Amino acid sequence: MVEVIDMKNKKLATFLISMVMVTAVVLTIGLTTAIHPAEDQNVSFNVPVDVEEGTIVYEEQSVRFEPLGEDAVVIIDSNGPDGLSTEVHIYPGNGEDGDIVSGTVQVGEPFTAEVEGLDGRDMNIVFEPVSDGSLSPASYEVGYELTVSSSEKVFSGAPLVVTIVLLAFAVFMLLTVNMNDGKFDERQLAARGEAAMNSFMVSVLCCVAIGLISKGVSSFPLSVYETTMVVAIVAVTTFAILSDINDAYIGIKERRRKMLILTWVMAFASFTGACMIAVGMGFSYDMARTALIVGVCLVLLAIELTVKTIIEKRGAKDEES
């Protein structure tokens, strides 16, 4: 009785420690991504400018941005004839405090302004084309492209929903793993432990390899989603194959044939899903590639299960002799 209580306490402690670790990581990522900087705003427009003798005629242009938080960074790119620059004045609110940043934008040279002290007010940018006198009288056009980055933080609920779903999944998985009394015997548990250690090392080595390679390449082709999913899938496949080689993948009362069919069906479904995503979005889409890798891993597992089943059938005939 004492032993049983002790085992239950150990399993409970294992579950709680694992849950605390998962919750800490998932909540940190979920909360930090739920409150994130507002997306950059892009605006582009053209201004017609008539150059006449000694002067230029244009319609003054101003662009207004909604409240952007405390600070903002404005990048202005202009294109047009050489000899036509633009005076830029950036005002907070209605301009009652005067301009807080002004400068000259030269054609083809991006102008960057760090605007501080907006204090949550609107931001207005006024454009005044200026000729250096080298242009002959004619009608011209100046194009502007603005990119405004804001310090304002916005909240989005999607990461929080994903966080809650992930935590619920973590509870289910950890309970399944820790509360499977009698599903595996002592030899199988030992073999699964070894397989888990090996697959853990495989995942660590994969993470280190991908991390180092991504540092050495300017544009790493895999997204964060793809990288994490691939590492997780490879680790799980390694664990499953190593466990099954040591007859520890399928529980005492589970049926091998059922598991084999299920694995082949999952592999087929994964391949079909990958093809459908690829038809819709193309194989450059990371979800299509990930689904394909899941399919490949499941096929590898299914092949291993099939080969082991055949070997097992032959062995079962001989072992009783």
Add this chain to the structure above:
Amino acid sequence: MKNLKLKAARAALDMSQQDLADKVGVSRQTINSIEKGDYNPTIKLCIAICKVLGKSLDELFWDEG
């Protein structure tokens, strides 16, 4: 080292590896591994096997060599 005494005791009762595995609550492969000497069972499993086969620990698991 193969455990032929276990195999003999099981065969004497006309039990298959699966029958013995079911009675002691382990997989057939585990009984196979014990008989082949690939796996050293815990004392708990040894006692369970002895009880099912009606033998003592010495009779099944004591290595006289």
